[in-house]
Amino acid sequence: MASTIRSEEDTKEFFDSPEELETKVSQLADWVRQSKHFIVFTGAGISTSAGIPDFRSGINTKLETGPGAWELQAAGIEWDVRKHKTTSVAKAIPTPTHMSFVQLMEKGILHAVVSQNCDGLHRRSGLPTSRLYELHGNSNVEKCNICEREYLRDFRTSTGMGGMFGHKTGRMCDDLACRGDLEDTIINFGESLPVVTIKDSFDHSKKADLCLAMGSSLTVTPAALIPQNVGKKNLLVIVNLQRTPIDHLAALRINGKCDDVMKLLMSKLGLDIPEFRLKRRIVMTAGKKGDKYEVCVEGRDQEDHPFSFLKSVTFSGADPDIRCDQEPYTVLTRAGAALQVNIAFHSHYGEPPLMLKFDITEDGSVTVDLQYNPFTGMWAVSRSDEVKGEVKDVAEKLASAKIQ
Structure with missing residues (x-):
């Protein structure tokens, strides 16, 4: 054809x-x-x-x-x-x-x-x-060939492995009980x-x-x-x-x-056409693990589906400081730690990195909703605390970041 x-x-x-x-x-x-x-x-x-x-x-x-x-x-x-x-x-x-x-x-x-x-x-x-x-x-979506779980990515999932009809991406399902091959859709x-x-x-x-x-x-x-x-x-x-x-x-x-x-x-119809905003959701959770807390940072879409849009996460103030370049983005830290979480994106639209501060007090999570205006290069940020912990100075300036 x-x-x-x-x-x-x-x-x-x-x-x-x-x-x-x-x-x-x-x-x-x-x-x-x-x-x-x-x-x-x-x-x-x-x-x-x-x-x-x-x-x-x-x-x-x-x-x-x-x-x-x-x-x-x-x-x-x-x-x-x-x-x-x-x-x-x-x-x-x-x-x-x-x-x-x-x-x-x-x-x-x-x-x-x-x-x-x-x-x-x-x-x-x-x-x-x-x-x-x-x-x-x-x-941007790949799927497990066993459990059929879908993964949304901020990058092209197809790798061309195996020619036109070869869909395997080389990655595997996150579910440890499954670990099926992921395939582009x-x-x-x-x-x-x-x-x-x-x-x-x-x-x-x-x-x-x-x-x-x-x-x-x-x-x-x-x-x-x-x-x-x-x-x-x-x-x-x-x-x-x-x-x-x-x-x-x-x-x-x-x-x-x-x-x-x-x-x-x-x-x-008397309706406005909304201007595009890149929407991102970051969820930070803290859970007790022995005498420490395991802190995890993950990306989700606006419907709360897992979404791989983070390029790297650097934890400062942890035991020790650590940079994660691939999922899962986790770190072990002590109770009462004041974590500074530096987040870098794939930056297809020039999104600058963000810095979040997270006080570790007890088990809980914080959701940070972000909207990026690609026409001005500025972030708008809102947050909701399900419990415990607190995000301080959410989205402070980091490098050239502009926050509105």
Whole structure:
């Protein structure tokens, strides 16, 4: 599929006039207001404005990210990074389209996002995992091949070991009773989609009275059957620059860039598009171990799932001082110790390190919620103490750190 040269007509891009766009999005806004079960289906086109190239854009595309990967491959053309505006997936910032979905879901308007994308931007944007269905996996998630426990990482989990269909990452499950091999979650052509994810996605398509399909060629099955099923019985709206094979099922076909459409839609709905913030949660626990305390620092996401986003943790004031460069980040210390915990991140967005202070008084834990503004380079910090212990001077300046 990737090596097939498509015709000029297949790759032609269409753009509605401003007047057409206004009329079409007004109709879409009316349908969104009336909808009882609104779902979104997304493809690579929603991430091009973040600097991530798609797969099928033609050689003469107007997108700043340039031709799609498969079009270049089919034409035998090598990628020239100097000609196009791109970034790595790790450094990509969720787009206004991604953030619009977060707001729509928080307002109870949007019920599910089904995505073909594996760039992780939906999850990074703040969409709850309970209503996000990543059909083709997530480049930041790996899974135990025995107990099926998932691990979210702040780095690409795929290593390419064993070729395209070799998914082992070289890491092992943290559960000492399991220790199964961890595998990346990317679904390649010819591989089966995750059973539960695809079932739940189809269940939503059966309930949906409105499906908004954005930035997808709608050619890859079985994923494309989800919007297709909605279009056969209810309202399907397709937003894409190129034609798709199920345009005839669409109640409305919008020819425009995803961000332009979503900005206009949110305006008509009277909703703001929230600015992206990188959300991090740090949990510090202290537990009695003999005559000392074992202190552990771990990362979690906003839904309290384990999340490997810490690069290193240095404990000062312990017995002795220690730097941990890999999980688990733990240290033994005496009761009454005033720990200074220096935390370094992978810093894909330039996040500066933080210093936390933790008084060890008895068993307990402290949760520190962080939000980083990549546009200003500043942290915002809040905390909650379940019990005991105290975080003092949370997030003091360390090196060039700026705290707001």
